Amino acid sequence: xxxxxxxGVGMTRFGELWNSxxxxxxxxxxxxALSDAGVPGERxxxxxxxxxxxxMFVKQGHIASLIADYGGLLPVPSTRVESACASGGLALRxxxxxxxxxxxxxxxxxxxxxxTDALGSQTTGYLASAAxxxxxxFNGATFPSLYALMARRHMYEYGTxxxxxxxxxxxxxxxxxxxxxxxxxxxxxxERVMNSTLVADPxxxxxxxxxxxxxxxxxxxxxxxxxEISDDPIWIIGSGQASGAIGxxxxxxxxxxxxxxxxxxxxxxxxxxxxxxxDFAEVHDCFTIAEIIDIEDLGFFKKGEGGxxxxxxxxSLDGELPINSSGGLKAKGHPVGATGVAQVVExxxxxxxxxxxxxxxxxxxxxxxxxxxxxGTAVVHIFSR
Amino acid sequence: MIGVIGYGAYVPKNRIRTSEIARVWGxxxxxxxxxxxxxxxxxPSIDEDTITIATAAAKCALKRAGIDPKEMGAIYIGxxxxxxxxxxxxxxxxxxxxxxxxxxxxxxxxxxxxxxxAIQNVMGLIEGGYIKYGLAIGADTSQGAPGDALEYAxxxxxxxxxxxxxNKDSIATIEETLSYxxxxxxxxxxxxxxxxxxxxxxxxxxxxxxxxxxxxxxMIEKMSLKPEDxxxxxxxxxxxxxxxxxxxxxxxxxxQVTQSLVVTEMGNAYSxxxxxxxxxxxxxxxxxxxxxxxxxxxxxxxxxxxxxxxDAIENKRDMCPKTWDMIHNKRYIDYATYTKYRxxxxxx
Amino acid sequence: xxxPRFWREIPYRYRLIGSYCEKCNETxxxxxxxxxxxxxxxNITDVKxxxxxxxxxxxxxxxxxxxFDVQTPYAIxxxxxxxxxxxxxxxxxxxxxxxDIGKKVRMVFRKISEDGDAGIINYxxxxxLAE
Numbered sequence: 001x002x003x004x005x006x007x008g009v010g011m012t013r014f015g016e017l018w019n020s021x022x023x024x025x026x027x028x029x030x031x032x033a034l035s036d037a038g039v040p041g042e043r044x045x046x047x048x049x050x051x052x053x054x055x056m057f058v059k060q061g062h063i064a065s066l067i068a069d070y071g072g073l074l075p076v077p078s079t080r081v082e083s084a085c086a087s088g089g090l091a092l093r094x095x096x097x098x099x100x101x102x103x104x105x106x107x108x109x110x111x112x113x114x115x116t117d118a119l120g121s122q123t124t125g126y127l128a129s130a131a132x133x134x135x136x137x138f139n140g141a142t143f144p145s146l147y148a149l150m151a152r153r154h155m156y157e158y159g160t161x162x163x164x165x166x167x168x169x170x171x172x173x174x175x176x177x178x179x180x181x182x183x184x185x186x187x188x189x190x191e192r193v194m195n196s197t198l199v200a201d202p203x204x205x206x207x208x209x210x211x212x213x214x215x216x217x218x219x220x221x222x223x224x225x226x227x228e229i230s231d232d233p234i235w236i237i238g239s240g241q242a243s244g245a246i247g248x249x250x251x252x253x254x255x256x257x258x259x260x261x262x263x264x265x266x267x268x269x270x271x272x273x274x275x276x277x278x279d280f281a282e283v284h285d286c287f288t289i290a291e292i293i294d295i296e297d298l299g300f301f302k303k304g305e306g307g308x309x310x311x312x313x314x315x316s317l318d319g320e321l322p323i324n325s326s327g328g329l330k331a332k333g334h335p336v337g338a339t340g341v342a343q344v345v346e347x348x349x350x351x352x353x354x355x356x357x358x359x360x361x362x363x364x365x366x367x368x369x370x371x372x373x374x375x376g377t378a379v380v381h382i383f384s385r
Numbered sequence: 386m387i388g389v390i391g392y393g394a395y396v397p398k399n400r401i402r403t404s405e406i407a408r409v410w411g412x413x414x415x416x417x418x419x420x421x422x423x424x425x426x427x428x429p430s431i432d433e434d435t436i437t438i439a440t441a442a443a444k445c446a447l448k449r450a451g452i453d454p455k456e457m458g459a460i461y462i463g464x465x466x467x468x469x470x471x472x473x474x475x476x477x478x479x480x481x482x483x484x485x486x487x488x489x490x491x492x493x494x495x496x497x498x499x500x501x502x503a504i505q506n507v508m509g510l511i512e513g514g515y516i517k518y519g520l521a522i523g524a525d526t527s528q529g530a531p532g533d534a535l536e537y538a539x540x541x542x543x544x545x546x547x548x549x550x551x552n553k554d555s556i557a558t559i560e561e562t563l564s565y566x567x568x569x570x571x572x573x574x575x576x577x578x579x580x581x582x583x584x585x586x587x588x589x590x591x592x593x594x595x596x597x598x599x600x601x602x603x604m605i606e607k608m609s610l611k612p613e614d615x616x617x618x619x620x621x622x623x624x625x626x627x628x629x630x631x632x633x634x635x636x637x638x639x640x641q642v643t644q645s646l647v648v649t650e651m652g653n654a655y656s657x658x659x660x661x662x663x664x665x666x667x668x669x670x671x672x673x674x675x676x677x678x679x680x681x682x683x684x685x686x687x688x689x690x691x692x693x694x695x696d697a698i699e700n701k702r703d704m705c706p707k708t709w710d711m712i713h714n715k716r717y718i719d720y721a722t723y724t725k726y727r728x729x730x731x732x733x
Numbered sequence: 734x735x736x737p738r739f740w741r742e743i744p745y746r747y748r749l750i751g752s753y754c755e756k757c758n759e760t761x762x763x764x765x766x767x768x769x770x771x772x773x774x775x776n777i778t779d780v781k782x783x784x785x786x787x788x789x790x791x792x793x794x795x796x797x798x799x800x801f802d803v804q805t806p807y808a809i810x811x812x813x814x815x816x817x818x819x820x821x822x823x824x825x826x827x828x829x830x831x832x833d834i835g836k837k838v839r840m841v842f843r844k845i846s847e848d849g850d851a852g853i854i855n856y857x858x859x860x861x862l863a864e
Contacts, residue, residue: 121798121799121802122799124796124797124798125798125799128798132821134742134763135762135763135821136821137798138845138846138855139809139821139822139823139845139857140794140797140801140804140807140809140823140845140846141794141809141821142794142796142797142798144794144796145792145794145809148792149790149791149792149809149810149811150790151792152790152791152792152834153789153790153811153834156790156834197795198793198795199795199796200792200793200794200795200796200809201792201793201795202792203792247821248811248821249762249811249818249819249820249821250761250769250818250819251819254789254790254811
């Protein structure tokens, strides 16, 4: 297998971007990434785009062709990748495999979601398609309710508190306030989080990531091309992917997302590192409870102790193991298909020392973890300088 | 001779007090409480309808009957609030209890006596040797127009009966049944209308009392009955006054009616009314007791039944919740919640 | 949901018919074409699941999709069926503060949703607190 590096990154701001369309968002992120990489369009061998559902939100399928066309990259081979919220991370892995296997030398990987063209009431239904449609959504479950069920059980089995859940939001908003691309760039107090409207008990409005528009893009290159083109390549040293039960009713333990555990193990093995070697990570905090479960499943903390970790400040920006320096999905925003790729943008920016006010000191090895649905898919990547 | 081998009742949990309804419309609460003798009525939850009520009652009847549902030969549901105008409630209930297949089915309508008409039909199929077991259900989620007098009492509930040729498993024997029918326009609902119309005081003497009275007299004569021969009397209950007055007119006492008088605390469940009165009686009757039941359906007609309670009731009675227990298992809602559940609010 | 799609699922939704693998002795709901543990070496048959269970986890939904909006707030629970698997279902006819992990529940037959005022009514299982 060939070594693969990230040689360029770019993203739009995330937010309610009324003036932007699915196409314009993708192009904006793509231009930024290719400019950052210093790669002209003709040299792109393949294009992979993560997008959960242009089909539902803007009635547009066949995204692969649309983006290649409007990106001015025809006739590049273009593929749309979907696994709900893990679409972006999965797109990265597909791009990685294309180069590692020798099929391509320079690959553009993007992620995009245009969510605000749909009515809020419709969006709830569209997002529920990440769950088990027949047996969860049909019975009245919403996407937040699935994580709420996990939260309730986590609180019951491990004593995790609502305050600990809320501290995740406080931390991530603090980080987001330092990120010029974040959807929300304001701090929130613990009181504000704990008094926000209930969405699905015990999860409140401020425990849930927002509905956002946005796109993110990275340029990958083989070792040979990376050394030729870039003076600052960031190496993808580990990649792991795993599937889990699509419905949470089919899991033995709803406080653990097996897909993350398995994907993490694969990634660590490939990279030849252990959880202790990771300096910082971007994890999938679609809801605050998810961040707690993620950092346990990735082996950073024992099962049940994720809440304590945030309470003790270990995962703060200036802590031993900063989690979600970008603001996470909570503050940075969660345009579904873009999220997995935006996580890579943050990790690479940190490793390059270009994260400005939210720079993590001595960042050597970073990790991204991207989940689909309530844990039906998980993708983990490990990066180093 | 036909026997009842299983019976089941279902009353939804929600209640609205008649005084609460009166409050909203600026009327004297005593009109309903004292005038009609009804203090509160049952209201179906937002996820309940005649089909779900019929299913709940049928499952209890099946439990008491102890038969394999696949042996059911017929299912007839009588209601004036079938969820579909075209597509029978019977097929959904059949699927819910597992008796699809070789099965006779159709839905019945005859205002409040559709359930008892269903019983008579099933009796005929058994007597004629066409089926071994048959299920007859009377269930309704009736509606009264907002502010109309009917709104105080129109309620929801249902009862189911599994019949067969009389055998040792019969909890009761239907000794005789007959009907009296005329064309009397006391209460009706046109297609596409949401609420029924009625003839006011015309619904009394020429309608309810004439038909219930005549049918019951015909039964008394046919069976050579004296009032003291009967242990329990069950009449259709549009309110608490009519059945008690009817009993008095025919020589029965108020005490003979009391056990069946479910209307006082749950209102008039239309096709579920007299049949829930019957299940309330079966919940306490002793082997050998005699029950006289006459239903009433506007339009108009009455079905009368003379029933003897058998030994098997003692073993089966306690297998499912009792009628009055269900009536007492309740939660109160206000008028706003009531209009939301009953879809009386214009949403668009 | 389209008419045929719902109709196929009637035995499962109306009567709680699940799958049982004779090889590994596990029950599953919803039914499976193939045992997830034994795969092709398993032997899957239909089984009627028990209609009683216990709340394993729950949440109260306050923001719901359009078809359920009029019911908020309502409880969704993961229920551990007696001698059976976990099942996700709405709870009905209960005050939301009565719901808790460990409480006993039993199945009832209720309306789940409708395809609008003129469409098919979708019936199925819900659970109530067992007294």
